Amino acid sequence: MNEATTPGELQQFLEENSQIYKKVLLLKRLxxxxxxxxxxxxxxMTSYIAYNHTTMDPQALADLAIPLLKWGGLVCTIIYLAYIVLHVPVVRAIYHAKSVVFPRYNAAASEQEQKTFQWQAYFYRPERNIPGGNTTAFILGAKVVSLFLLIIFYQFSWIHALDRIGVALNxxxxxxxxxxDFALFSSLILFAVVLIFTRVSSLATKKR
Known part of the structure; x- marks a missing residue:
């Protein structure tokens, strides 16, 4: 449309976009x-074990480290699953903005008043310079991968500690x-399925 948008349409857009922004930013902080x-x-924990590696008796150090590494890895895995699940509302909120909020406003706005959608803008405060989409995606992906590697570190450290005291794996x-391992790879598959499902849902919304 070439007609200027009404104050009500602009206000609706600003309110909906602000709600999505606050939701995404809150989930990002979490x-x-x-x-x-x-x-x-x-x-x-790693610093403490490394510091006492040469001063403590190997058996005593192993008795301390093995439970921490074993159950610490399990706790990290459970929390990691929650971390992955938190991406679901983030992705859905951003796709809602992309497929519903922005198109609805731009359809009623003149060419000069139309808004450009930037998904990465929802992860930063308005007063900050907004990095590119590739940079934001890299940061988000790096955090996911770093936690994945952290759990792998717990597993290998636990196996190494058992080996140091001569305990064979059973x-x-x-x-x-x-x-x-099953929980880790299931979480990655779940994340991929969520992305695909959200993308398909947004395309279906556009066709209505």
């Missing part, structure tokens, strides 16, 4: 807290590791 909550204790150990 994910950042989870990320730090996993990394900071791990760094502290079926119980393999079952425990298998559960964690």
């Amino acid at each position: 994910k950042n807290i989870i990320w730090l909550m996993l990394w900071l204790p791990t760094i502290a 079926n119980e150990h393999y079952s425990f590791m298998g559960f964690i």
Whole structure:
């Protein structure tokens, strides 16, 4: 349309876009807290074990480290699954803005008043310079991968600690590791399915 938008249409757009922005930013903060909550204790624990590596008796150090590494890896895996699930409302909110909020406003706006959709803008405060989409995607992906590698670190460190005291892996150990591996790869598959489903849903919305 070539007619100028009414104040009501602009106000509706600003309110809906603001709600999506606040929701995404809140979820981003929550994910950042989870990320730090996993990394900071791990760094502290690893530093403590490394510091006492040459001063403590190997058996005593192993008795301390093995439970921490085993159950720490399990806790990290569970929290990691929650971290992945938090991407679901983020992706859905952004796709709603892209497929509903922006098209509805631009359809009623003149060419000069139309808004350009930038998905990465929802992850930053308005007063900040907004990086490109590739940069934002890299940062988000790097955090997911870093937590994935953190859990792998727990597993290999646990296996190494068992080996240092001469404990051979048995079926119980393999079952425990298998559960964690299954949860890890299931979370990645779930994330991919969510992205695909959200994309298909947004395309279906456009066709209505």
